[in-house]
Amino acid sequence: MYMKLLVTGGLGFIGSNFCRYMLAKYPNCELTNIDKIGIGANPANLLDLENDDRYTFIKGDICNPLLLNKVVNQVDAIVNIAAETHVDRSIVDPNTFLQNNTIGTFTLLEAIRRHNHKVKLVQVSTDEVYGQALEGSFTENAPPNPSNPYSASKAAGDMFVLAYYKTYGIKASITRCTNNFGPYQLPEKLIPKIIIRALKNLPIPIYGKGTNIRDWIYVQDHCAAIATILEKGIPGEIYNISAGNEEQNIEIANKILKLLRKPENLITFVEDRPGHDLRYSLDSTKIQSQTGWKPKFSFNESLELTVKWYVENEHWWKPFATESILHPTPWKLSGSR
């Protein structure tokens, strides 16, 4: 296993869970985390690692070549998790997504090409690059077909990764995962937003008719899959990651309200988001058959764990629970926050 590891975006939801996962699982791992402390970040996410000698934090931007040039040759593997991630915000402010997700990935690839050609890279991408799956499930052979500026910026980053593998022989693999949920997810995302608004007895905004389907995975299972690809992934290959938990948004809202013992009539249907994909679904046979990774957490149990975590950690989410973060239709807010 790679022991000198650079993680980008490690103060965000998946990044912080991943840093903690790696340091708990691999005692000899030395991990450097570069995060610009953008919207998704919270330094409190990794307070527990502050006194761990194996962990180094650098406040910095992956769009900064001078910083990356210095850091990439001090490690033997990189997991690129940093990104702007909220679809609704990408509709209001697409340029930020182009900068961080596409130019950021490109800048990292350039630093690798020039300063550490041998480093292993795992590019953490998303099922959203395939666009909506009206029927069946996408395999890795499906072409990118993004529907919004977020997924377009991620797909463009993926294309640069594949091109740098083919042109320069960079040892990069791409993971594409379905919707994550779990502790430390910013309240702007569906599941924490429903939990927090329900705890505050506020109406739960559900876009359109609530029939949009996402395929959910507990964040711990995603972290284990990224670690597996770091170890066993073949350069130039894409790996879908999914746990087979397809749920309509309205079903998710109902389950959360039931767990919190809140009335169903908190649900209010609001105008649908433009370009809202109806269904995402991935076939993850490849990672399962080629590496042995399998999801371990059942959807209902991990949803219960997640609800419990938000109930017990109000001090964590309260500073983020602003009106704009919890807004019912954020894509209608003008400009970026």
Ligand SMILES: NC(=O)c1ccc[n+]([C@@H]2O[C@H](COP(=O)([O-])OP(=O)(O)OC[C@H]3O[C@@H](n4cnc5c(N)ncnc54)[C@H](O)[C@@H]3O)[C@@H](O)[C@H]2O)c1
């Ligand atoms: N959340 C999901 O359901 C999901 C599903 C599949 C894939 N992904 C991918 O996983 C990654 C992480 O998602 P998340 O939900 O944890 O996001 P998040 O918004 O919680 O965290 C993103 C982190 O990246 C940092 N960041 C952004 N731009 C940066 C830059 N230019 N330089 C340095 N740091 C920067 C932010 O400060 C933040 O800490 C993203 O690449 C996303 O596309 C997310």
